[in-house]
Amino acid sequence: MDIREIAKRARVSTATVSRAINRIPTVNPQLAKRVWSVIEELGYYPNTQARALVSGRSRIFGLIISEITNPFFPEIVQVFERIAVQHDYEIMLTSTGNDPTHMEAAVRRMIERRVEGVAIMTFGMEEVLLEDLKLRKVPLVFVDVGPPRARVSNIRIDYLHGIRQAVQHLAALRHHKIAFISGPLHLKSAEARKQAFLGSMEEIGLEADPALIVEGTHTIEGGIVAFGKLLDGATRPTAILCSNDMTAMGVMRKAYEEGIRIPSDLSVIGFDDIRLAQFVLPALTTVQMSQADLARLAFNALLTELQRETPSATGTEYTLKTHLVLRESTRLVSDHPKTPARKTPARP
Amino acid sequence: MDIREIAKRARVSTATVSRAINRIPTVNPQLAKRVWSVIEELGYYPNTQARALVSGRSRIFGLIISEITNPFFPEIVQVFERIAVQHDYEIMLTSTGNDPTHMEAAVRRMIERRVEGVAIMTFGMEEVLLEDLKLRKVPLVFVDVGPPRARVSNIRIDYLHGIRQAVQHLAALRHHKIAFISGPLHLKSAEARKQAFLGSMEEIGLEADPALIVEGTHTIEGGIVAFGKLLDGATRPTAILCSNDMTAMGVMRKAYEEGIRIPSDLSVIGFDDIRLAQFVLPALTTVQMSQADLARLAFNALLTELQRETPSATGTEYTLKTHLVLRESTRLVSDHPKTPARKTPARP
DNA sequence: GCGGACATAGTAAACGTTTGCTCCCAAGGA
DNA sequence: TCCTTGGGAGCAAACGTTTACTATGTCCGC
Known part of the structure; x- marks a missing residue:
C-alpha cells in the first residue's frame, strides 16, 4: 500500500499526503485531517527505506x-x-x-x-x-x-578518581598487601585502570608489589584463574582490586571454593558497578561508572x-566521572584469619 | 558514490555491475573482475535501502x-x-x-x-x-x-520435564515442605511453570501447601520480597523452587541477609540456567532451558x-526440552538447622 | 550460407518516498 | 481596475538499486 493509494482516496496529491504525514504546517488542516483518516482506515505505514533513500x-x-x-x-x-x-x-x-x-x-x-x-x-x-x-x-x-x-x-x-578512592579506602582499612587483577592489557581501558591503580598506590605511599599484579580477562573465569595465580604466589594479598565486576565475581567464586571468607579474610573491590554487584554475596564494594x-x-x-x-x-x-560505592566486600584487615588457607600464607 | 559511477569507470552498464556484485553467473568473469577492482578501488558499498526498496x-x-x-x-x-x-x-x-x-x-x-x-x-x-x-x-x-x-x-x-526432575530431586533429598515462587502470573510462561510444579508435586504424592506458593516478578528484587513473605508465614519451607534464576538469586541474597545457609538450611532450585547460575555462591541447581x-x-x-x-x-x-542440572544449592534436608532462624520454624 | 539457439550485455522501468518548482487563487494596496 | 504578495496545492524529478525485456554476437547443424 502506497502513498499514492492514500493520495487517490483522499483526493489530493502525493505531495500533500507526504506533507500531512510529516506534519508540515503549510497544509490545510482540513486536508490533513482527511489524509490522516484515510491513513488510519487503511492501516498505512510509510516505507522507511523509500524515505531514507530520497532524504x-x-x-x-x-x-x-x-x-x-x-x-x-x-x-x-x-x-x-x-x-x-x-x-x-x-x-x-x-x-x-x-x-x-x-x-x-x-x-x-x-x-x-x-x-x-x-x-x-x-x-x-x-x-x-x-x-x-x-x-x-x-x-x-x-x-x-x-x-x-x-x-x-x-x-x-576518569578512572583515577574512583580508583584513588578505592585504594584510599583499602589503605584506611589498614590493607597494604593490595593485589590488582587487570583486564586484558591490550585494551586501552584496561591499561588505563592499571595505571590509575599504580598511580594511586604511589600517591598514598604504598608499594605495589609486582607479584601482586596479574592480568585477567574481564570475565568471571578470568577472575577465577587470576586469583588462583595470586594464591600460588609467595605473598598473600589481604585485599584485591579488580579491573571490573565480573573479575571480582570470579575472585569471590574462587574464594568460596577455597574456603576463604570475604570480607573477613579478604577484601574485594570491583569496577563498573553493574547492577548485579549489589546482589552478589557479599554485596560488592566497587567503583561506579554509570x-x-x-x-x-x-x-x-x-x-x-x-x-x-x-x-x-x-x-x-x-x-565521565567514576567514584567508589561502599558495600559489604571490604573490611578492616584481620591479623588472624580464621579460615584455613589453601597454602600457608607467607606471613612471618 | 553510485553503482553508476562504478559502471562508468568499468565501462559497463549498471545492470552488469549489479550482476557482478550479486555474483550472478551469467556475467563474464573478465568483466566481473574489472567491476570488482573498480569497486575495491573506490571503496564502494551498495546502498541497502535502495536494494531493499526495489527487491x-x-x-x-x-x-x-x-x-x-x-x-x-x-x-x-x-x-x-x-x-x-x-x-x-x-x-x-x-x-x-x-x-x-x-x-x-x-x-x-x-x-x-x-x-x-x-x-x-x-x-x-x-x-x-x-x-x-x-x-x-x-x-x-x-x-x-x-x-x-x-x-x-x-x-x-516443555516445562514439565525439567520441573518434574527438580521436584523429584528435592523429594529424593527428603524435602516435603517445598515452596514455589512463581513469576508474574499474568505471563503465560509463568503460569505454565507453576502448573508444572503443581502437577509434579501431585504426581509424586506430595502436597503443595498453598501458603508456600507465592508470586514473584522474575527479578532479584522479587525473589527477595517473595522469600520475605515465605519467612513471615507459618510453615517454613526446607526447599524453594523458583520460576527463574533471578528469583533464586533474590532468595539467596535474602537468605544471606537472614543468616540462613544454603544448602544446609535451605535448598534452592532455579529455572533457566543463565550463565551466571554456575558462578553464584553456592552454584545454583537449576532447570536448564537452552x-x-x-x-x-x-x-x-x-x-x-x-x-x-x-x-x-x-x-x-x-x-524445547528442559532438564535439571545439579549444582551446589540443594542438599538432603537437615532436621536440625544449625543457624538461628529469624522466626521459630513451625516444626513439631 | 542460413536459421536457430545460446550466452552476455545493455536499456529502461520500476520500487515508494521527498521536495524544488510551478501554478492558482484570494486578498490587499495603489 | 490592476498589480503584488503569499498561502497552499500539485507536478515531476530525483534517490540507488534490481530485473524483465531486448539486442548483439557467436557457434553450430544442415
Whole structure:
C-alpha cells in the first residue's frame, strides 16, 4: 500500500499526503485531517527505506560493543535504545567479541545501511575502517578507546578518581598487601585502570608489589584463574582490586571454593558497578561508572556532531566521572584469619 | 558514490555491475573482475535501502524481548544475531518491558522498516497489532506466549520435564515442605511453570501447601520480597523452587541477609540456567532451558516460514526440552538447622 | 550460407518516498 | 481596475538499486 493509494482516496496529491504525514504546517488542516483518516482506515505505514533513500537519512545509529552477554553492556544498550527511540532513531547493535574480523564485518554492514553515526565501545577498530567511516563523514564517538591518531569524538573516563578512592579506602582499612587483577592489557581501558591503580598506590605511599599484579580477562573465569595465580604466589594479598565486576565475581567464586571468607579474610573491590554487584554475596564494594550516563553521553555526542553544520575536524572530548560505592566486600584487615588457607600464607 | 559511477569507470552498464556484485553467473568473469577492482578501488558499498526498496526485501528480522538487562536474554540475542549475520540478515532489537504501549510502538517501527519476520519473546501483544502483522504476511514466531486464537508459529517449552526432575530431586533429598515462587502470573510462561510444579508435586504424592506458593516478578528484587513473605508465614519451607534464576538469586541474597545457609538450611532450585547460575555462591541447581537452542529454533522458524511458498495458515509448533542440572544449592534436608532462624520454624 | 539457439550485455522501468518548482487563487494596496 | 504578495496545492524529478525485456554476437547443424 502506497502513498499514492492514500493520495487517490483522499483526493489530493502525493505531495500533500507526504506533507500531512510529516506534519508540515503549510497544509490545510482540513486536508490533513482527511489524509490522516484515510491513513488510519487503511492501516498505512510509510516505507522507511523509500524515505531514507530520497532524504538521504537512514535514521539509524550503529552501536558496537564487545559482548552483549557481559552484564556491563545491556544497561548501556537499554538506555541508548530508549533515547534513540525518543529521537526517532533505530539502533543497529553488534557485539564483536573484540575480534577485528567481526568488527570489520560489522562496520561494513553499518556503512551499507548508511548509519548516521556510530558509537564504538570496543577494541579492534582498524585504521582502514576508520578511514572508510570518516571518508563518509559519519559521526563517530569512541568511548575510551579512540585511536590516538584519529581526530574523533571521545568519551574519556576518569578512572583515577574512583580508583584513588578505592585504594584510599583499602589503605584506611589498614590493607597494604593490595593485589590488582587487570583486564586484558591490550585494551586501552584496561591499561588505563592499571595505571590509575599504580598511580594511586604511589600517591598514598604504598608499594605495589609486582607479584601482586596479574592480568585477567574481564570475565568471571578470568577472575577465577587470576586469583588462583595470586594464591600460588609467595605473598598473600589481604585485599584485591579488580579491573571490573565480573573479575571480582570470579575472585569471590574462587574464594568460596577455597574456603576463604570475604570480607573477613579478604577484601574485594570491583569496577563498573553493574547492577548485579549489589546482589552478589557479599554485596560488592566497587567503583561506579554509570552505564546510563555513558549511554547518554555517547548518544548526545553523536547527535551534536550530526547537527553541527561544519563537522568538527578535531572531535570533542567528554569525560565521565567514576567514584567508589561502599558495600559489604571490604573490611578492616584481620591479623588472624580464621579460615584455613589453601597454602600457608607467607606471613612471618 | 553510485553503482553508476562504478559502471562508468568499468565501462559497463549498471545492470552488469549489479550482476557482478550479486555474483550472478551469467556475467563474464573478465568483466566481473574489472567491476570488482573498480569497486575495491573506490571503496564502494551498495546502498541497502535502495536494494531493499526495489527487491522488496529488507533483510531485517525483528526480535522483541522484555528486558535486555535480564541476563536471560543477552545469550539469546547473541546467538540470534550471530545466525542472522550468517544469513545476511540484520536484527532489529527491542525491549518492551512487557509494556503494551512500548510493544505497540516497537511493532509499528518494525512494520515501517518492513521487517521480514518477527520473533516475539515477551508478553503484551495486542490482537490489533497481530492483525496488522498478519495482514502483511510477516512471518511470526512466538515463544511460549502465542495468543490462543492466533494461528502463528510457536515455540512451546516443555516445562514439565525439567520441573518434574527438580521436584523429584528435592523429594529424593527428603524435602516435603517445598515452596514455589512463581513469576508474574499474568505471563503465560509463568503460569505454565507453576502448573508444572503443581502437577509434579501431585504426581509424586506430595502436597503443595498453598501458603508456600507465592508470586514473584522474575527479578532479584522479587525473589527477595517473595522469600520475605515465605519467612513471615507459618510453615517454613526446607526447599524453594523458583520460576527463574533471578528469583533464586533474590532468595539467596535474602537468605544471606537472614543468616540462613544454603544448602544446609535451605535448598534452592532455579529455572533457566543463565550463565551466571554456575558462578553464584553456592552454584545454583537449576532447570536448564537452552537459550542458544531457543534462539536457533526461533530463527529457523522464521526462515522456514519465509521460504514456504504458500504461507501456512496454521503455524508450526516447535518444542524445547528442559532438564535439571545439579549444582551446589540443594542438599538432603537437615532436621536440625544449625543457624538461628529469624522466626521459630513451625516444626513439631 | 542460413536459421536457430545460446550466452552476455545493455536499456529502461520500476520500487515508494521527498521536495524544488510551478501554478492558482484570494486578498490587499495603489 | 490592476498589480503584488503569499498561502497552499500539485507536478515531476530525483534517490540507488534490481530485473524483465531486448539486442548483439557467436557457434553450430544442415
